[in-house]
Amino acid sequence: MAAFLAALSLPCTAFAGPEEDRLAFVSFFQSRFPDILFDEFANGIYAIDADSRAQWLEIEEFPPYEFAIEHGQSLWQKPFSNGSAYADCFKQPLAEVRAAYPAFDAGRAEVVTLEVAINDCRVANDETPFAYDASELIDLTAYLGYTARGKKIDVQIPADEPGALAAYEYGKRFYYSKRGQLNFACADCHVTSVGMRVRADRLSASLGHPTHFPVYRSKLGGMISLQQRFFGCVRDVRARPFELQSTEYRNLEFFLAYMSNGLTINGPGARK
Numbered sequence: 035m036a037a038f039l040a041a042l043s044l045p046c047t048a049f050a051g052p053e054e055d056r057l058a059f060v061s062f063f064q065s066r067f068p069d070i071l072f073d074e075f076a077n078g079i080y081a082i083d084a085d086s087r088a089q090w091l092e093i094e095e096f097p098p099y100e101f102a103i104e105h106g107q108s109l110w111q112k113p114f115s116n117g118s119a120y121a122d123c124f125k126q127p128l129a130e131v132r133a134a135y136p137a138f139d140a141g142r143a144e145v146v147t148l149e150v151a152i153n154d155c156r157v158a159n160d161e162t163p164f165a166y167d168a169s170e171l172i173d174l175t176a177y178l179g180y181t182a183r184g185k186k187i188d189v190q191i192p193a194d195e196p197g198a199l200a201a202y203e204y205g206k207r208f209y210y211s212k213r214g215q216l217n218f219a220c221a222d223c224h225v226t227s228v229g230m231r232v233r234a235d236r237l238s239a240s241l242g243h244p245t246h247f248p249v250y251r252s253k254l255g256g257m258i259s260l261q262q263r264f265f266g267c268v269r270d271v272r273a274r275p276f277e278l279q280s281t282e283y284r285n286l287e288f289f290l291a292y293m294s295n296g297l298t299i300n301g302p303g304a305r306k
């Protein structure tokens with residue numbers, strides 16, 4: 035495993051392109067959990083923890099995120115003051131909107147997430163953008179996640195687009211960098227210590243994290259985005275969290291979503 039981590043932590047070697055990284059990432063988790071099928075990693079901690087899985091299956095009988103889907107749907111369908119609507123910005127069929135993000139936008143030379151794309155659409159239509167923790171925005175992504183259920187994560191890093199590779203490498207470095215007073219990298223918990231207990235929690239695999247967001251967290255009684263989770267985990271190691279949708283978190287999301295390519299979108303989700 036040391037060799038695996040060393041291979042992944044080298045920023046850019048001749049042989050470690052994104053696809054080699056992804057295959058190494060997946061095979062690490064598959065050899066750590068030989069009985070868990072690849073697709074199961076989309077279920078996060080419920081893939082590896084039988085007790086919490088049973089509770090979760092009960093919760094899913096009356097999903098606590100249902101109101102968010104309904105609210106998101108009504109927001110999506112409501113026209114802007116100028117008469118246009120979100121669907122005029124997103125040209126792909128509804129069920130394909132979610133899977134189109136995160137993506138590297140060559141014109142802007144940066145990663146665009148679903149949240150950023152929604153706000154861009156609002157600004158283009160003379161509406162004020164949402165704050166990145168606004169429940170309206172999160173509920174819109176809950177609706178888009180729901181309509182995309184069954185589609186695969188399919189992040190592209192075009193070979194002729196050096197900016198996309200640079201954003202990916204940045205996100206990868208972020209993921210493997212130690213930070214905070216506790217001096218932990220994301221990978222220390224979600225790769226090296228996967229399955230182990232941290233106080234009341236067992237650590238889930240990063241493989242599959244992007245599939246099920248946004249999630250309803252019973253602890254908070256509300257929905258949170260993937261980047262709000264990044265924010266919380268960075269704060270928990272006593273490091274300075276970055277702004278939601280900062281370049282840092284967008285690149286991190288780009289890297290993590292690429293690692294989960296081929297997994298099935300199953301959001302929104304429910305978590306402790």
Ligand code: HEC
Nearest residue numbers: 078079218219220223232235236237238243263264267305
């Ligand atoms: C000290 C250990 C620790 C570190 C370091 C850490 N996390 Fe976490 N993280 C947790 C715990 C505990 C949970 C809740 C249980 C779980 O699902 O793993 C969690 C949950 C998450 C989740 C939600 C999983 C889900 O399915 O709902 C995401 C996403 C996540 N972490 C991302 C990150 C990222 C990205 C980093 C690095 C910036 C990071 N974490 C660093 C401990 C850590």
